[in-house]
Amino acid sequence: MSKTPTHETNEKAMKAMSLYRQNMSTSQIGLYLGVKERNVRLLLARARKLWALIVDSSDSKTLIGESLAAFEEIERVALENFAKVDPNGNVAVGYLNVARGAREQIKKLQQESGLTIFELGTLKVKKSPDLSDLTPEELDLCISAGMKLKGDLTPETG
DSSP states (O other): OOOOOHHHHHHHHHOOOOOOOTOOHHHHHHHHTOOOOHHHHHHHHHHHHHHHOOOOOOTHHHHHHHHHHHHHHHHHHHHHHHSSSSSTHHHHHHHHHHHHHHHHHHHHHHHHHHHHHHOOOOOOOOOOOOTTTHHHHHHHHHHHHOOOOOSOOOOOOO
């Protein structure tokens, strides 16, 4: 059975996503697949769309839920075992690495399945931001995302 161009593209997109989940950069993936970096971004977008189609089926939702539950259980057990050992030992480091790896997989599954739209980074504020130009929707987004601002939030008057 010969492969259609769409089939080959879908396979390439899924391979690109697999490599991306292994923390390869888009330029590294491009070298591996023999495509330009721009095409890698297009392949990743295609893989996300394919993943969204898969996620929409009820069997996939069950599978994703089971996968999330399994990774959460791995993380929980690793953290419980960490609490029982010497925190300065190699075994403790191993448990923390397992917990961290499970958390990374949970985040990836949530992002790829659409359960998490974006991930906030760390925000470092040297002085209070001027919030006067934000719309109510933007303020709601900041609040719903859990952004915690410290300091006086009243706009400076000139």
